[in-house]
Amino acid sequence: MQRLLRVLGATVGVLLVYRVALAGDAILASGSAPTKVLQSGAGEGPVWNPKLGLLFSGDGHINQLTRDGQLKIYREGAGTNGLLFDPQGRLIACEHSARRVTRTEGGKVSVLTSDYEGKKYNSPNDLTLDSKGRIYFTDPRYGDRSSIEMKDSAGREIEGVYRIDPDGKVTRIIDKELQRPNGLVITPDDKHLFIADNHNNAVGTARKLYRFDLATDGSVVENSRKLIFDWGNSRGPDGMELDQSGRVFVAGGLNKPNPPFETTDRKGGVYVLSATGSLLEFIPIPNDEVTNVAFGGDDLKTLFVTAGGTLWSVRVNVPGRSPLVPAKSE
Numbered sequence: 001m002q003r004l005l006r007v008l009g010a011t012v013g014v015l016l017v018y019r020v021a022l023a024g025d026a027i028l029a030s031g032s033a034p035t036k037v038l039q040s041g042a043g044e045g046p047v048w049n050p051k052l053g054l055l056f057s058g059d060g061h062i063n064q065l066t067r068d069g070q071l072k073i074y075r076e077g078a079g080t081n082g083l084l085f086d087p088q089g090r091l092i093a094c095e096h097s098a099r100r101v102t103r104t105e106g107g108k109v110s111v112l113t114s115d116y117e118g119k120k121y122n123s124p125n126d127l128t129l130d131s132k133g134r135i136y137f138t139d140p141r142y143g144d145r146s147s148i149e150m151k152d153s154a155g156r157e158i159e160g161v162y163r164i165d166p167d168g169k170v171t172r173i174i175d176k177e178l179q180r181p182n183g184l185v186i187t188p189d190d191k192h193l194f195i196a197d198n199h200n201n202a203v204g205t206a207r208k209l210y211r212f213d214l215a216t217d218g219s220v221v222e223n224s225r226k227l228i229f230d231w232g233n234s235r236g237p238d239g240m241e242l243d244q245s246g247r248v249f250v251a252g253g254l255n256k257p258n259p260p261f262e263t264t265d266r267k268g269g270v271y272v273l274s275a276t277g278s279l280l281e282f283i284p285i286p287n288d289e290v291t292n293v294a295f296g297g298d299d300l301k302t303l304f305v306t307a308g309g310t311l312w313s314v315r316v317n318v319p320g321r322s323p324l325v326p327a328k329s330e
Contacts (some may be wrong), residue, residue: 016131027247027272027281029315034305035283038040041071042311043096044239045083045126046304048296050324055091057081062093065311075104082126082239082292084181086133087323094124094137101127101137101164113162113170119149121160126183126239126292129323132188134218135164136173136194138181161195173220179206183292184238187246188321191216192275194228194248198236201261207236209250209273228277232268236306239292239306245320247280248273250304251290270305285312295320 043058054065057080064074079097090110091104099121100114112135115121122141129135140159141148148157152175155286161174161181172223174181180199186192193212199205208231213224228248231237235254242248250273253266269284287308294304300319305312 018154025280026071026317028283029301030183032315034283034312036310037073037304037313038065039310040309043309044081044291044306044307046292046296046306047083047085047091048294048322049085050298050305053297054294054311055217056304056306057083057084058306058309060097060194066178076175079126082137084127085127085322086129086323089324092127092129092135094127096123096125096229097124099273103133106274107293110323112164112168116150116172119151120147122148122150127179127184128184128193130186130214130218131188132190132218133166135186136186136193137164138164138184140182140198140327141182142180142201159174165218171219174212177212177220177221177225178210183237183251185240185242185248186214187242187275190216191220193220194240196237196240196250196252198238198252200258201234202236203260207231207234207252208278209237209240209248211275228275229271229273231266233263235262235289237271238290241293241295241320243295243316243320244300245318246275248275249293249320251292251305251307253290255286255288268307270303283314286303287312296320300325 023109041058041063042056045057061073062075062078064072067160080093081096082094120318121139126136127137155291160172178197182196182198186194195209197206202254207229211226213221237250237252240250250271253268255268268290272281285307286312290307292306297304302313
């Protein structure tokens, strides 16, 4: 761990951090600023494991940055995006290339779901877990859309959100309320689900973060959608996590314009929001695109950020949440 911490403490690419929060509620640790950890290989889905270190998707593989700072391939050719560990230490993965969600245990990969009502998923993207072990995942389609099977009876393409229950049953919980769902996270009390709606290859489409209310059975409460934050015409929200104070850390924005679809009105970085949508702090990351975040380290106070294949870290004052590490009261 000491070697990894030395890597994280290296003064490479240190940036100025713009603080919006009050000094007494400082989100970042004193003197902390984003530090580049890796130049390549970290495309998406970072997740911390106390034994393994940090796993992330990149270059078609699941890669690993060990606790002593070594970079390895954890699972070759996995074709994954979002990753998470369940409380039993099993790795759950959105395999966007194979269009399925899998679980890895003891080196064995099992398929949790690969189709819904006989139709292949679009590209499972990101996932979150509630306290009852139910898995929620998003299924957008970015890029080539010619192979989309997920359509309703009228031929409308469906980019939905799904729930996998512990008994294996799969339910689509959102199919019309979002244009292109991406990152998501559920609150510890299972009452709210934050979802990024990021339709980034058309003009005037959604680049918004919404919050939905959840019923006790894991279904979305009708008409509960609430707008939390809007990225306007810039690149919208991607992956996100909660800290133990309930603040939402969201990857989003853009540093270089992508005309005519995306502007730089919202710069690329991590947007720290209150549960009701107040912008508390912005942590700029120079590499486009800023795709995801994860809390790690033994105290869960290191925020890891993936951006354009690079990996960054920054120290925070309040730990994040992890199903593998019990929450501690401050």
